[in-house]
Every structure is written in structure tokens, then in C-alpha cells.
Amino acid sequence: MRVRRCAIVYLEPREQVEFDLAGLLAGGSGASRWQEWIAHAPHLAAPVTIDEAARECLGRLSAEEWTVDEALAAWPEGALDRLLALGLAIAEDGDQAVADASLRDSHWWGPAAMFHRAGRWAGEDAAAATEAAGLSTAVGLSTHLGVPPAAVVERCDPAHRLALPRGEATDFDELLRRRTTCRNFDLERALPQPLLARMLERVFAAQGQWRMDDDTVFLKKGSPSGGSLHPTEAYLIVQRVEGLAPGLYHYHPLAHALEPLPAPDVPMRDLAMNAVAGQHWFADAPVLVVMAARFGRCFWKYRRHPKAYRAVIMDAGHLSQTLYLGATDLGLGAFVTCAVNEVNIEQALGLDALEEGVVAVCGFGWRGDTMRNAEFDPAGRVWPVPSA
Ligand SMILES: Cc1cc2nc3c(=O)[nH]c(=O)nc-3n(C[C@H](O)[C@H](O)[C@H](O)COP(=O)(O)O)c2cc1C
CATH class of the missing domain: 3.40.109.10 (NADH Oxidase)
Structure with a gap:
């Protein structure tokens, strides 16, 4: 069998933290921390955790050249098999070889492929999550997130600004x-x-x-x-x-x-x-x-x-x-x-x-007649401004 590394993969050292009661009672901080290696690859449905032996093995596999697996015999027991099972190493005659070859041919820039794949959602209810976090109104945003960065930046003393004329509104402006x-x-x-x-x-x-x-x-x-x-x-x-x-x-x-x-x-x-x-x-x-x-x-x-x-x-x-x-x-x-x-x-x-x-x-x-959900129309161009 010949193997090589998958087309695109990035490794993240991620710190995990867990509540540690025994440590707390022994006078510690109550937090137990450890490092994990997370592999992000655009062809995988989700990031995967890999152990150190598999990480080392991945680092030595060529991304381009096929390696004969007898040459990998010196590597820690099972590391290559784990990489193959995760889809991070590709066997030339394996199930993932075609998809991996097609990703190589697709001309993706690696970071963009990873970014694109990682930001996708399945089955999320963003509306409910925003509501539950109290972030669905301006007051909620301000209460939970504090003051936002200013709406406008000023780069010089107001006295030094060059005022510009405002034009007559045309149909396009309207x-x-x-x-x-x-x-x-x-x-x-x-x-x-x-x-x-x-x-x-x-x-x-x-x-x-x-x-x-x-x-x-x-x-x-x-x-x-x-x-x-x-x-x-x-x-x-x-x-x-x-x-x-x-x-x-x-x-x-x-x-x-x-x-x-x-x-x-x-x-x-x-x-x-x-x-x-x-x-x-x-x-x-x-x-x-x-x-x-x-x-x-x-x-x-x-x-x-x-x-x-x-x-x-x-x-x-x-x-x-x-x-x-x-x-x-x-x-x-x-x-x-x-x-x-x-x-x-x-x-x-x-x-x-x-x-x-x-x-x-x-x-x-078509728009409805009544405003059931908030819209941003401060000048009342779409909705009548409520009388005071
Ligand atoms: C890239 C983009 C993403 C947006 N996503 C949402 C969204 O998820 N939910 C929503 O209610 N409005 C969304 N909007 C609409 C904005 O909330 C809206 O443009 C903003 O509140 C200003 O209102 P206006 O478009 O009426 O000027 C999005 C707008 C843009 C340009």
C-alpha cells in the first residue's frame, strides 16, 4: 500500500480545561488543564483530535509523494492506521483517494478552504440562540456586550474638515x-x-x-x-x-x-x-x-x-x-x-x-401591513413613524 498526507490540513494546539474538585480541595485552582492537538481539514465534516504519535506521523508524511507503508514500519504502533481512519492520511487505493485528488485539482487556497468549510452550520437555530442570549434587541446588546465601538471615526479636528455639498435627491437617491x-x-x-x-x-x-x-x-x-x-x-x-x-x-x-x-x-x-x-x-x-x-x-x-x-x-x-x-x-x-x-x-x-x-x-x-418584527427604518421611509 502507498500512502500520503491529505491535500490540506492545519494543526491547532488547543488547551482543554475541566473543573477539578480534588485539585481544588488540595489547594489548587480547581481547574485541570491539558493540551490537545486538533487537526482541521476542509474535506472532513468536523475537526478531529489526534494523539502525539499520529501528529508526528502526519508531520513526516509527504503531501505530494506516495510513501510505501513498509517504510513507515518504524513509526509508533497504529499511528498510521489512526491517520488513515481519520482521513488525514490517504491510501492510494482507499475510499478517500478520489475526493482527495479532486480537492487537489480544485485550486483552493488552503486557508480559504479551511475557513469556508469550518464556518458552515447544520441544524442551527440562530434566532432562538440570539433570543436566549438576550441579544435580539439594541438594549439587550448593550446590556450584555457593553458599549460598541463608535459608529463613526474622526481622523482630524472638526475644524479641519473639508465640508462637501449635498446634492439634489434624484429617483436613484430616493x-x-x-x-x-x-x-x-x-x-x-x-x-x-x-x-x-x-x-x-x-x-x-x-x-x-x-x-x-x-x-x-x-x-x-x-x-x-x-x-x-x-x-x-x-x-x-x-x-x-x-x-x-x-x-x-x-x-x-x-x-x-x-x-x-x-x-x-x-x-x-x-x-x-x-x-x-x-x-x-x-x-x-x-x-x-x-x-x-x-x-x-x-x-x-x-x-x-x-x-x-x-x-x-x-x-x-x-x-x-x-x-x-x-x-x-x-x-x-x-x-x-x-x-x-x-x-x-x-x-x-x-x-x-x-x-x-x-x-x-x-x-x-410583498411586504405585510403590520410590523411584527423590527426593521431598521429610523426616517420612516417604509413604515409610518409612530406618533409621540
Ligand atoms: C451580510 C449580511 C448579513 C445579514 N444577516 C442578517 C441576519 O442574519 N438576520 C437579519 O435579521 N438581518 C441580517 N442582515 C440585515 C441587516 O441586519 C441589516 O442590513 C441591518 O440591520 C441594517 O438594516 P437595513 O438593511 O434595513 O439598512 C444581514 C445583512 C447583511 C449585509
């Missing part, structure tokens, strides 16, 4: 002023299909293309994209759209068409709630759009590039602002969130996290 994250969708009112189509056309459709040849095509869209590669795919969680069956769809940006996907095995409402980690104010939207990045499209050009992952994330940010403005212009509410259960969404859509990973979820629809 549009920007009305843009507000919607947390109060109308649960009774379905979205007409033409409005869904219009929104998708504005935000995700290709407005043009440039073909170098049949295989090398660049799209033009309403938002900028790093390298003009537009790696962000739009997957729809449709709950209430007139004339469209609730379900999962992929949007085709050139055909401007929906591609129906296999029906999920849970009701759409449950799927939406899980997708946005229990944030019912967003799950209420008639349409949610999962933005998932095809990393390979971006990393084709920016191979193992330290800025490539950042470009992918920024792409989703630009798309979400276009979506907010497009929706506001049409009289719709919109939202974006990255507090999402990526793992569950990827399972529902059949995506591989390192090939096509969920970056954020946005959505849009």
Missing part, C-alpha cells in the same frame, strides 16, 4: 433611501410570476456574453464579478408564487428559465426555516434565493490565490444589493442573510460544499 431589510412579508399574498421573472432578470440574468470559443464564455450581468467569472448560482426555494408549484428550482441565467429540481422530503416551510437558521421573519418570504458559489469557475483563473475566496464572497454581496434595489424599485421587500444552515441546504440541493458552496440566502416578496 430608491436608496427606501432600501430596508424586510422582516415582515405578507403571508397571504403570493408573488405574481411576472414579478419573480423581473427580479431574476434584474439580479441574476446574463445581459450579454462574450464567447472566445464554445468552451470559454464570459457573461455580463447587472453586478460586477471578480474576473468577470460570475461564479454565483441562484437556487430558488419557492413557497408562494402564482402559477408556479412550490419547490426547488435552479435559475438559468442565459435561457432566463427555471430548472425544476427534485422535490425535498420535508415541507417547503420547514426547509425554508432550516435554511435561514430559524429566522422566521425571512422564512416568511414567498421566494428565497440560495446563492451558491461554483468555486472552480473563479479558481480556474485565480488558482490558489489568497484573494479568490474574498472575491467570491464579495460577488454575493454585490448581487444582494442589486436584489435589494431591484425589489425596492418594484415595491417589494428584500433581505439577505449569511446566518444559514449551509450543510442542510447543500443536502437539499445535492451540492458539494467545496465545489458549489452556499454563501448566503436572500429573498423578496
